[in-house]
Amino acid sequence: MPRPAGLIGPEGLAGLRDPLVEPVRMNSTADVEPHIYQSTVTRPVAVDVSKVSLTFDTADGKVEALSNVDLQIGGGEFVSFIGPSGCGKTTLLRVIADLQQPSSGTVTVNGMSAEQARLGRNYGYVFQAPALFPWRSIEANLKLPLELMGFSPTEQKQRAARYLELVNLIGFERKFPWQLSGGMQQRVSIARALSFDPELLLMDEPFGALDEIVRDHLNEQLLQLWAKTRKTVLFVTHSIPEAVFLSTRIVVMSPRPGRITDVIDCNFPRDRTLEIRETPEFMAIAQRVRTGLRAGHSYDE
Amino acid sequence: MRTHPLVTRNAPVVTIVAVLIVVWYVGAVLMNLSLVRGGFEREESPYTTMELLEGTMSAERPLLPAPHQVVGAFIDGVFGYAPTAPRSLVYHSVVTLSATLLGFALGALLGIVLALAIVHSRVLERSLMPWIICSQMVPILALAPIFIVVLGAIGLQGLLPKSIISAYLSFFPVTIGMVKGFTSPDPMQMDLMRTWSATSRQVLSKLRWPWAVPYLFASLKVAITISLIGAIVAELPTGAEAGIGARLLAGSYYGQTIQIWSALVAAAVLASGLIAIVSYAERKVAQRMGARA
Ligand SMILES: Nc1ncnc2c1ncn2[C@@H]1O[C@H](COP(=O)(O)OP(=O)(O)OP(=O)(O)O)[C@@H](O)[C@H]1O
Numbered sequence: 143m144p145r146p147a148g149l150i151g152p153e154g155l156a157g158l159r160d161p162l163v164e165p166v167r168m169n170s171t172a173d174v175e176p177h178i179y180q181s182t183v184t185r186p187v188a189v190d191v192s193k194v195s196l197t198f199d200t201a202d203g204k205v206e207a208l209s210n211v212d213l214q215i216g217g218g219e220f221v222s223f224i225g226p227s228g229c230g231k232t233t234l235l236r237v238i239a240d241l242q243q244p245s246s247g248t249v250t251v252n253g254m255s256a257e258q259a260r261l262g263r264n265y266g267y268v269f270q271a272p273a274l275f276p277w278r279s280i281e282a283n284l285k286l287p288l289e290l291m292g293f294s295p296t297e298q299k300q301r302a303a304r305y306l307e308l309v310n311l312i313g314f315e316r317k318f319p320w321q322l323s324g325g326m327q328q329r330v331s332i333a334r335a336l337s338f339d340p341e342l343l344l345m346d347e348p349f350g351a352l353d354e355i356v357r358d359h360l361n362e363q364l365l366q367l368w369a370k371t372r373k374t375v376l377f378v379t380h381s382i383p384e385a386v387f388l389s390t391r392i393v394v395m396s397p398r399p400g401r402i403t404d405v406i407d408c409n410f411p412r413d414r415t416l417e418i419r420e421t422p423e424f425m426a427i428a429q430r431v432r433t434g435l436r437a438g439h440s441y442d443e
Numbered sequence: 444m445r446t447h448p449l450v451t452r453n454a455p456v457v458t459i460v461a462v463l464i465v466v467w468y469v470g471a472v473l474m475n476l477s478l479v480r481g482g483f484e485r486e487e488s489p490y491t492t493m494e495l496l497e498g499t500m501s502a503e504r505p506l507l508p509a510p511h512q513v514v515g516a517f518i519d520g521v522f523g524y525a526p527t528a529p530r531s532l533v534y535h536s537v538v539t540l541s542a543t544l545l546g547f548a549l550g551a552l553l554g555i556v557l558a559l560a561i562v563h564s565r566v567l568e569r570s571l572m573p574w575i576i577c578s579q580m581v582p583i584l585a586l587a588p589i590f591i592v593v594l595g596a597i598g599l600q601g602l603l604p605k606s607i608i609s610a611y612l613s614f615f616p617v618t619i620g621m622v623k624g625f626t627s628p629d630p631m632q633m634d635l636m637r638t639w640s641a642t643s644r645q646v647l648s649k650l651r652w653p654w655a656v657p658y659l660f661a662s663l664k665v666a667i668t669i670s671l672i673g674a675i676v677a678e679l680p681t682g683a684e685a686g687i688g689a690r691l692l693a694g695s696y697y698g699q700t701i702q703i704w705s706a707l708v709a710a711a712v713l714a715s716g717l718i719a720i721v722s723y724a725e726r727k728v729a730q731r732m733g734a735r736a
């Protein structure tokens with residue numbers, strides 16, 4: 143089966159093999175107050191969400207899950223979405239991934255419509271639950287997207303091994319999902335989303351169910367991975383420190399109707415470590431996110 | 444004193460079987476009593492209670508044969524003749540079994556094909572489903588003779604008409620089970636397949652089929668038992684010379700109750716054997732699919 147245009151072939155993994163050492167600082171340094179910096183998108187726009195609205199027709203009336211959402215995300219950005227429950231974060235991600243049709247507005251991904259991008263396998267989607275296939279071993283789970291996309295068996299094997307190593311799960315190839323802890327399963331699902339080297343990584347609260355320590359660890363790993371591969375990441379979270387630690391930009395959303403209330407720049411150097419969470423810059427951004435979240439919550443009362 | 448685990452495990456079953464046997468013996472005595480007494484009185488020979496009781500246990504054509512008579516006839520039917528002899532239960536069982544298996548295979552196949560069609564098209568679901576359900580509302584006892592006669596008129600005889608009746612009965616649980624199974628995948632896994640832009644054939648083979656496997660085996664267990672019933676019923680209306688149904692029919696013509704009961708035992712043994720085979724396959728498949736030990 144010919145692979146549709148847009149799918150990165152084996153050569154696309156070059157970025158992984160030669161890690162990007164030079165951190166992208168753009169023109170901000172850690173000593174400048176980061177949120178003052180206005181990000182200029184240096185690489186082409188990866189995701190362009192324009193005037194997107196989505197209304198669900200439910201038994202007890204209409205729910206405006208997204209209302210007039212505008213957002214541009216540059217290639218290689220790490221954008222976090224944060225907001226109270228029900229503000230449309232999941233819905234927005236699903237619209238971008240063409241899992242749901244907007245009622246109005248357009249989504250462009252790498253210059254294509256969302257549907258073309260999906261057919262071209264541009265998305266690696268990580269759900270809140272690992273959603274592994276219980277009858278497949280861990281290795282077979284990793285291979286599933288590769289099988290569907292027509293990679294050769296040797297390539298499948300190599301990639302499965304490489305990405306299992308990436309998430310520190312060497313030795314678990316033959317195990318079945320139920321033999322792994324929740325955190326391990328989630329790591330498998332992340333490896334699976336990366337295995338075919340999609341341009342975009344969409345992650346919907348991937349670490350929601352994990353304890354703080356595992357979460358910190360996975361945050362660091364995800365950051366390294368992002369720095370190495372320069373993928374565009376869209377990341378939903380409920381944790382302010384997580385969002386500030388990981389992101390180049392934080393999108394604060396608010397419910398009823400679901401909309402963007404604030405977009406906060408957050409350019410810490412790419413090679414940051416967890417220690418930056420103690421710095422005043424970090425605290426300042428976290429405070430601003432918190433204020434934005436509060437404003438959203440006040441609509442509940 | 445600790446009881447042996449084998450005892451603990453089997454005690455409930457053994458108890459129930461023992462109770463049933465006792466009830467059966469009591470029933471045999473009560474039901475055959477007047478028959479036996481009538482026999483003595485017709486011959487005007489004196490009899491004791493002991494003789495009366497013995498008579499109820501060994502009548503040639505009892506209303507209800509005693510368990511040992513049935514078991515004796517069964518063992519005799521299985522081992523007492525060459526497997527090809529017309530009096531051999533093995534012979535009749537094989538005849539019925541082959542119709543059952545062919546019918547089961549046809550029915551399972553038809554059931555799966557119908558389920559696939561229904562899952563893939565809403566229109567087909569709406570147009571097929573009412574007919575599928577209607578097909579099962581007609582009593583098979585009424586339908587079987589029609590089938591056999593019509594198929595006989597176009598030259599189909601022997602194995603195939605019986606199998607068709609088996610298939611007619613057994614496709615139904617398979618269709619219902621597989622429609623449920625094919626539509627049961629986790630929505631999140633469906634979404635994943637979509638983000639990988641899998642074709643609908645890939646979704647079927649990599650996601651829908653594996654989800655449907657437990658449903659498949661559950662419905663196959665039902666299907667194989669009713670296949671057997673279908674084959675036996677199909678042997679009744681034509682007065683077939685061979686098969687468990689033929690033995691039942693012949694037994695009831697000539698009042699050979701023991702023969703009827705031993706044929707029933709043969710049917711029961713076949714049914715449990717068939718179910719055991721399906722269950723074994725189910726366990727093996729579950730193991731291969733990584734089920735928890
Ligand atoms: N399939 C659906 N049908 C009807 N309403 C829906 C559907 N999916 C989401 N909604 C509604 O849309 C709104 C946004 O939901 P969404 O799942 O995007 O929220 P969220 O921000 O991801 O929340 P959480 O943080 O709890 O995951 C909610 O009010 C929800 O009830």
Ligand SMILES: [Mg+2]
Nearest residue numbers: 231232233346
């Ligand atoms: Mg959500």
